[in-house]
Amino acid sequence: xxxxxVDDSAFARERIARLVTAAGHEAIQAAGGAQAxxxxxxxxxxxxTVDLLMPDMDGVELIRxxxxxxxxxxxxxxxxxxxxxxxxxxxxxxxxxxxSKSGRLMPLLEILEGLPNVQKPSFVLTLLEQDAFTEMMNxxxxxxxxxxxxxxxxxxxxTAPKVEIMRLSALRxxxxxxxxxxAAYIRQHFQGxxxxxxxxxLPAGHADLLVRAAINSIELSMSGLTGxxxxxxxxxxxxxxxxxxxxxxxxxxxRLAIGQPTVRINLSAQMFVEDLSIGPVNADHxxxxxxxxxxxxxxxxxxxxxxxxxxxxxxxxxSLGVEA
Amino acid sequence: xxxxxxxxxxxxxxxxxxxxxxxxxxxxxxxxxVLLDPPRVALCPIGELTAHLDDLGVGEVAxxxxxxxxxxxGDALLMLNYDGALALSDLLIGGRxxxxxxxxxxxxxxxxxxxILLNACLGMFGNLLKVKVAFSVPQLHLAxxxxxxxxxxxxxxxxxxxxxxxxxxxxxxxxxxGYLVIVLGVASLDRLLAEVExxxx
Numbered sequence: 441x442x443x444x445x446v447d448d449s450a451f452a453r454e455r456i457a458r459l460v461t462a463a464g465h466e467a468i469q470a471a472g473g474a475q476a477x478x479x480x481x482x483x484x485x486x487x488x489t490v491d492l493l494m495p496d497m498d499g500v501e502l503i504r505x506x507x508x509x510x511x512x513x514x515x516x517x518x519x520x521x522x523x524x525x526x527x528x529x530x531x532x533x534x535x536x537x538x539x540s541k542s543g544r545l546m547p548l549l550e551i552l553e554g555l556p557n558v559q560k561p562s563f564v565l566t567l568l569e570q571d572a573f574t575e576m577m578n579x580x581x582x583x584x585x586x587x588x589x590x591x592x593x594x595x596x597x598x599t600a601p602k603v604e605i606m607r608l609s610a611l612r613x614x615x616x617x618x619x620x621x622x623a624a625y626i627r628q629h630f631q632g633x634x635x636x637x638x639x640x641x642l643p644a645g646h647a648d649l650l651v652r653a654a655i656n657s658i659e660l661s662m663s664g665l666t667g668x669x670x671x672x673x674x675x676x677x678x679x680x681x682x683x684x685x686x687x688x689x690x691x692x693x694x695r696l697a698i699g700q701p702t703v704r705i706n707l708s709a710q711m712f713v714e715d716l717s718i719g720p721v722n723a724d725h726x727x728x729x730x731x732x733x734x735x736x737x738x739x740x741x742x743x744x745x746x747x748x749x750x751x752x753x754x755x756x757x758x759s760l761g762v763e764a
Numbered sequence: 765x766x767x768x769x770x771x772x773x774x775x776x777x778x779x780x781x782x783x784x785x786x787x788x789x790x791x792x793x794x795x796x797x798v799l800l801d802p803p804r805v806a807l808c809p810i811g812e813l814t815a816h817l818d819d820l821g822v823g824e825v826a827x828x829x830x831x832x833x834x835x836x837x838g839d840a841l842l843m844l845n846y847d848g849a850l851a852l853s854d855l856l857i858g859g860r861x862x863x864x865x866x867x868x869x870x871x872x873x874x875x876x877x878x879x880i881l882l883n884a885c886l887g888m889f890g891n892l893l894k895v896k897v898a899f900s901v902p903q904l905h906l907a908x909x910x911x912x913x914x915x916x917x918x919x920x921x922x923x924x925x926x927x928x929x930x931x932x933x934x935x936x937x938x939x940x941x942g943y944l945v946i947v948l949g950v951a952s953l954d955r956l957l958a959e960v961e962x963x964x965x
Binding site for chain 2: 521
């Protein structure tokens with residue numbers, strides 16, 4: 441579900457966005473009424489949260505305009521105003537529901553997920569599933585670290601402390617929030633009992649660090665990575681991605697065919713998601729691992745993203761043997 | 765005009781209820797248990813307000829200000845001394861290096877916390893009186909206490925009173941204290957106190 445969050449306070453928007461995205465929904469944000477109307481037209485949301493006190497247009501006016509343009513769009517007021525009279529006023533203007541900022545925001549999630557005809561988040565992992573999935577991927581990262589250590593003849597540690605699963609449609613917003621600029625990605629296609637794409641994403645600054653740490657290249661050219669450095673990135677990516685893909689295959693007792701790595705540099709989140717969507721792969725979800733890669737005494741952040749179909753992810757979760 | 769013990773007790777209880785909801789909101793924001801100290805309530809003519817706010821000190825005071833209008837009208841302020849404002853913002857955002865000055869993010873956080881606290885209190889009054897109080901967008905001001913109070917006294921005509929609510933936020937091992945000040949005209953205050961008294965009977 442895509443939720444448009446309208447509030448003039450960035451702090452308040454973030455508070456709501458954290459809740460919404462943690463539940464597997466996509467959050468887009470507007471800092472006022474005019475921007476909200478524009479975004480609603482350009483990126484049609486499934487629901488809107490509306491603050492009432494905003495400098496450019498008050499929330500009641502925004503609700504009237506949105507209701508006039510979108511008769512069926514759920515409009516949920518999220519306001520610090522706790523007055524009964526205010527609730528009656530916003531209901532009369534066309535609001536669907538009211539959530540008070542002066543308490544926990546969890547009721548907002550219950551309202552969103554109770555809306556009819558909206559796409560529910562596919563996977564909200566239980567703590568046990570999260571632990572089991574993280575453990576499985578940490579084992580894969582351990583194998584990758586050993587392979588990298590042999591390749592680089594250096595001490596290598598690779599951990600994946602956090603795993604998330606979301607729809608590909610929510611991935612762009614997630615990446616824009618966490619990696620505004622992607623310095624490089626290494627991507628490999630795989631097929632067999634599981635079919636999808638795996639990619640290692642390096643945020644700006646971290647691709648350079650990785651190359652320096654890996655090949656002791658002190659003088660990186662100002663115009664970007666050289667051919668040798670790109671080859672080094674492809675090789676490192678290949679090792680990490682192979683370990684991750686093989687571990688997923690092992691989990692299902694299957695051997696997967698893995699394609700050649702491709703490297704692309706300096707791109708936006710949207711370009712990356714478009715790249716993932718190209719080709720015959722029927723992947724509509726992404727498993728995201730935030731990795732910390734330590735080579736010698738250099739620490740690098742990177743994201744491992746595995747695009748798979750919902751059915752494949754359900755089979756993986758079932759194979760973990762964790763009671764939901 | 766003074767609060768009778770009965771009015772004082774009823775007001776304190778009503779504000780306590782309003783703040784307990786706010787503590788839940790602050791706990792969710794911080795990921796830590798936030799406790800709001802039981803509020804202490806006092807009433808004074810606005811000209812005597814400075815003496816009641818002595819412990820805010822002589823330096824800059826961070827004030828979130830909202831004007832409210834309708835059948836009950838006045839000014840609502842959340843006041844914190846500068847160090848308290850820094851500490852509260854730090855507790856709410858967390859994980860940053862301590863800053864010597866409030867930055868744009870701190871201002872956003874304090875404005876939102878002020879908005880929630882002031883609305884909790886005034887919204888409760890609106891509900892009590894079965895009226896609709898309209899609020900202005902909250903504004904954060906940084907100014908010395910004296911200048912700020914002078915502008916409140918000079919800006920409006922007529923005798924006005926200040927309802928002072930002293931509270932403390934406790935997060936983890938830290939406590940930040942501050943004041944909510946609600947400035948009301950005599951007519952608004954009479955109406956509010958009459959309703960509070962009616963409830964307490």
